[in-house]
Amino acid sequence: MALIIVQDLSKRFNDLTAVDGVTFNVEEGEIFGFLGPNGAGKSTTIKILCTLLKPTSGQVTLAGFDVARQPDAVRRAIGLVFQDNSLDDRLTAEENLRFHGLLYGLSRATIKERIDEVLAMVDLAARRRDIVRTFSGGMRRRLEIARGFLHHPRVLFLDEPTVGLDPQTRSAIWQHIHRLRREKNITIFMTTHYMDEAENCDRIAIIDHGRIQALDTPDNLKRRLGGDVVTIITVDDTRLQEEIAARYDVKVIKDEEGLRLQVEDGAAFIPRVAADFRGQINSIHLRRPTLDDVFLSLTGRAIRDDRVSSTELMRLNRRHGRRRQH
Amino acid sequence: MKPALRAIYTIWYREFIRFIRERSRIIGMIGQPLLYLLIVGQGISAAMGFRGVPAAVPVNYVQFMYPGILAMSVLFTSIFSGVSIIWDREFGFLKEVLVAPVPRWAIALGKALGGSTVALIQASIMLLLAPLIKVSLTPVTILKLLGILFLISLGLTFLGIAIASRMSTMEGFQMFMNFLVMPMFFLSGAMFPMTNLPGWMNFLMKLDPLTYGVDALRRLIYAGTDPRALQYLVHYSLGFDVAVVIALALLLGFLGSLSFSRQE
Numbered sequence: 178m179a180l181i182i183v184q185d186l187s188k189r190f191n192d193l194t195a196v197d198g199v200t201f202n203v204e205e206g207e208i209f210g211f212l213g214p215n216g217a218g219k220s221t222t223i224k225i226l227c228t229l230l231k232p233t234s235g236q237v238t239l240a241g242f243d244v245a246r247q248p249d250a251v252r253r254a255i256g257l258v259f260q261d262n263s264l265d266d267r268l269t270a271e272e273n274l275r276f277h278g279l280l281y282g283l284s285r286a287t288i289k290e291r292i293d294e295v296l297a298m299v300d301l302a303a304r305r306r307d308i309v310r311t312f313s314g315g316m317r318r319r320l321e322i323a324r325g326f327l328h329h330p331r332v333l334f335l336d337e338p339t340v341g342l343d344p345q346t347r348s349a350i351w352q353h354i355h356r357l358r359r360e361k362n363i364t365i366f367m368t369t370h371y372m373d374e375a376e377n378c379d380r381i382a383i384i385d386h387g388r389i390q391a392l393d394t395p396d397n398l399k400r401r402l403g404g405d406v407v408t409i410i411t412v413d414d415t416r417l418q419e420e421i422a423a424r425y426d427v428k429v430i431k432d433e434e435g436l437r438l439q440v441e442d443g444a445a446f447i448p449r450v451a452a453d454f455r456g457q458i459n460s461i462h463l464r465r466p467t468l469d470d471v472f473l474s475l476t477g478r479a480i481r482d483d484r485v486s487s488t489e490l491m492r493l494n495r496r497h498g499r500r501r502q503h
Numbered sequence: 504m505k506p507a508l509r510a511i512y513t514i515w516y517r518e519f520i521r522f523i524r525e526r527s528r529i530i531g532m533i534g535q536p537l538l539y540l541l542i543v544g545q546g547i548s549a550a551m552g553f554r555g556v557p558a559a560v561p562v563n564y565v566q567f568m569y570p571g572i573l574a575m576s577v578l579f580t581s582i583f584s585g586v587s588i589i590w591d592r593e594f595g596f597l598k599e600v601l602v603a604p605v606p607r608w609a610i611a612l613g614k615a616l617g618g619s620t621v622a623l624i625q626a627s628i629m630l631l632l633a634p635l636i637k638v639s640l641t642p643v644t645i646l647k648l649l650g651i652l653f654l655i656s657l658g659l660t661f662l663g664i665a666i667a668s669r670m671s672t673m674e675g676f677q678m679f680m681n682f683l684v685m686p687m688f689f690l691s692g693a694m695f696p697m698t699n700l701p702g703w704m705n706f707l708m709k710l711d712p713l714t715y716g717v718d719a720l721r722r723l724i725y726a727g728t729d730p731r732a733l734q735y736l737v738h739y740s741l742g743f744d745v746a747v748v749i750a751l752a753l754l755l756g757f758l759g760s761l762s763f764s765r766q767e
Contacts, residue, residue, distance in 0.1 A: 227602060249506070252604035263595035267521050279513040280603035282506060324599075 180205040180332060180364050181226065186235035187387075188221050195221040197387035198235070203332075203366055208358060210378030211368040212472070218387040219368040220260070223336050226366070227257055240331050253281065256325030260336045262317060266310040270301055270320055273309060274327055281328040288327075295323035299353050315346030322353060326363070333357065335367040339374060351377055372468045381468070383475055390475040398471045405443030406470055408462040409450065410435040417457060424453065430473070439466070439474075510605035511613040518584065518617025522624075532625050536576040540636070544568045547694075562725065562732050565636050570720035571693025573629050573652065574713060577622045578691075581656040582684055584618025585663015585759070589673060608760040611664050615759065618660035619653055626652045638724060647723050651748060655716040658752035661759030668762035691717045697738050712751045719744035 181203035188196040196218045203209045211219045224230040226237055228248035237244040240254040264273050271292060278288035296302045299319035309317065318338065325333050335354070339347040351374070357363050367378070375381050375395060382392040391398060411417045414431050421436065422429040425446075430437045440446040443463040451458060522528065548564030591597040600610055630648065633640050640648070666679055690704070691713035697705060708714050722737045722744065 229602060249604040252602060257599075257602055259595065259598055261595050261598075263597075263599040265517065265521075265596045266594065267524060268517070272520065276513050276517055277599070277603075279509055279516075280600070280605055282509060282604070 178205050179203065180240055181209075181366065182236075182238040183222075183226070184236045186222070186225065186237060187233050188218075188225060188230065189233045194387055196225070196232075199384070199387070199389055201382055201389060201392055203364060205331075205364055206358070206362045207379040208354070208365040208367065208377060210375050210381040211366070211384055212370065212372075212375045212381050212468070213368075213384040214370060217384045219384055220336060221387075222384070223334055223366070223368055227255060227334055228252055253328070254331045256328065256330035256333045258318070258321045258325045258333070258335045258338055260340060262321075264309050264317055264321060264324075266312075267308065269306050269308055270296065270312075271305040273320065274324055277324045277327050283328060291327050291329075295327055298326075298356065299323045313346075315342050315349065318342060318346070318350060319353060322350070322357075326357060326361075329361070330363070332364045332366055335365065337368055337370070339369070339371065347371075347374070372472070375468050383472055385476045391471070395468060398468065399466045402439065402466045402471055402474060404439050404441040404466075405446075406437060406439055406464050406466050407443050407446060407450075408435050408437050408464075410459045410461075411454070412457050412459065417454065421450070421454070425450075439470075506605045507609035510603070510609035511616065514600070514610055514613025515617040515620065518614065519620060522617075522621045532576065532580055533628055535579070536572045536625075536629055537632075539575065540565065540568065540572045540632075544572075562728060562736065566638055566725075567696070567721075567736065568694060569633070569636060569638055570724050571691065571717050573626055573648070573720055574655065574691060574717045575688055575693055576625050576629055577652050577656045578659055578684065578688055578713060580622040580625055581618050581659035582663040584621060585614065585660040585665075586667045586676065586679075588614065588664055588667035588763075589670060589676070592667075592671075593673075607764040611661070611760045611763040612756070614664060614763075615657055615660040615756065618663070619656040622656040622660075623649060623653055640724065644723055644726070648720060651716065651719045651723065651745070654745075654748045654752045655713070658712070658748070658755040661752070661755040664759040665755065665762040668759075668766045687711055687713050690714065692738075693717050696735060698735065712747060715739065715744045715747035715751075719748060 179202040183199060183201050186196055186199045187194065199218075199222065211222065213219050221230065225232050226239060226244060228244050228251050231245055239251050242250040242254065244251050265276075268276070274292045274295065275288055278291065283291065292305070293302070296305055299322060301316065301320055301323065304312070304316070309320065312320065322333075322335070322338070325335075338354070339350050342350065354365060354367075355377070358365055369375055378395065380392065380394055381398060383390045383398075391401075393401070409417075409421070414436055418429045418431045418436055421427070421438065425438075425440070427438045427440060447461050447463060451461065544565040547568075551564070588597065591600075601607070626649065630640065630645055666683075670676065670679070686707075690708045690711040692708060693713075697708055697714075700708070718737050718739050719741060722733075722741050725733060725736055728736070
């Protein structure tokens with residue numbers, strides 16, 4: 178059963194079209210990933226789904242409710258974990274959760290019970306009476322996930338849930354997310370620009386320039402690409418890019434790593450190219466396609482972590498000035 | 504519980520807990536009015552004396568200033584409580600509240616009630632100090648004073664909310680303090696009576712809504728004083744003062760809720 182139905186959704190800000198005619202469904206109980214570079218329309222889409230922004234056109238139904246016309250019913254059905262901190266750091270972990278429960282209309286007895294439940298789930302039971310200000314980034318994020326789940330929503334939205342966290346913490350957060358899905362059959366809608374994290378999703382929508390470029394399971398997306406990825410480092414990339422492309426009739430992409438191409442059978446291709454271009458090749462690498470390659474082939478651009486981290490830095494720096502932007 | 508009620512309660516409760524937990528804020532908010540009352544008040548009264556009041560009437564400058572200082576402490580505390588929405592936005596908590604299934608006007612009202620509660624706690628401490636400057640207050644008077652102070656505080660917290668809802672960063676805050684809050688205080692008649700002043704200043708003082716709040720407080724505190732002295736202390740009837748204060752609370756309540764609901 179489709180829990181979220183998005184039909185021809187668009188959102189324009191003045192001249193800028195952030196989301197451009199997007200259509201997709203999210204099934205109950207799946208982990209659905211929205212993958213794309215910053216500014217691709219991920220956050221705008223998630224904000225519309227969460228009733229924080231009104232769509233310019235199109236329709237979104239979540240758990241049977243229209244997000245534009247029944248925002249309160251939608252809000253009760255969803256939990257949210259934002260990209261930036263949204264805890265009150267002067268309050269204790271328990272108080273943050275209690276206020277959430279009160280705002281969502283849970284009874285005192287239920288709140289008490291659920292606080293125990295969610296704190297145990299994210300391994301924070303021992304810190305329940307501590308002020309959030311003393312928590313590390315990973316602990317805060319875990320507490321936010323616990324809070325997002327406190328009112329037992331049908332969908333949990335996670336907007337870049339692991340941005341700025343170290344690898345161990347990221348993997349711990351993922352364990353908690355999988356546990357939530359396994360034990361509570363909760364539907365998870367998440368955005369990310371970490372390719373390795375997208376592998377955790379059941380299905381991925383790759384979004385760029387406000388449009389969905391592909392939507393499938395991670396395996397199918399990679400399979401669709403076909404064959405192997407060969408990276409060749411040569412003495413003269415510019416000249417050999419054309420020569421290799423012409424000789425084997427393949428598309429050759431040149432980037433800072435060298436020349437990259439996709440072939441059916443990489444193991445057989447390597448000796449051929451090594452013999453044909455003897456003396457002009459420094460090294461050859463062979464690997465299976467990753468989601469990065471999928472993204473590259475769909476959009477002609479890479480979203481690699483290094484490039485992303487510089488954008489993240491920019492975002493951190495600009496954060497003061499652009500709080501009220503969307 | 505209805506969504507609106509539980510939002511009001513939750514937000515009010517949060518304001519209260521945060522206040523209790525910040526000792527420095529409590530000390531600061533008691534320290535500042537004391538500073539005005541004891542140092543500024545004593546200094547001015549020593550330098551100038553209190554002209555105009557017949558010698559037979561026992562009201563000195565510090566006593567005259569006392570209701571003004573009550574209003575001042577409520578003014579600053581309330582405005583700051585309202586404006587603290589900017590911090591809530593900066594540190595993210597506001598988002599959590601804005602996506603909750605509760606009406607936004609109720610969030611604004613909860614915030615305003617929280618700010619007023621904090622302001623009234625502070626005012627109560629100031630009222631306890633009355634014997635120190637030889638002002639005697641009956642319990643009934645204290646209740647009436649707290650009622651007026653509550654209305655003033657509610658309106659001013661809403662004013663802070665309205666301004667914070669339109670202000671995205673802290674940068675505008677200093678300007679707002681210098682061009683709105685400080686003039687509001689100085690022109691309210693808290694520090695000097697509305698007599699023997701240039702016409703333009705008298706006009707500005709009449710425009711300042713806090714003038715009527717201060718006037719009401721002063722009238723309540725010195726109700727039993729010789730009428731000859733009272734005419735130097737107060738300028739309007741209690742009914743008029745209270746009407747202005749209530750109208751202000753309603754107007755700012757409406758504006759504050761509206762601006763808060765419309766943000767992002």
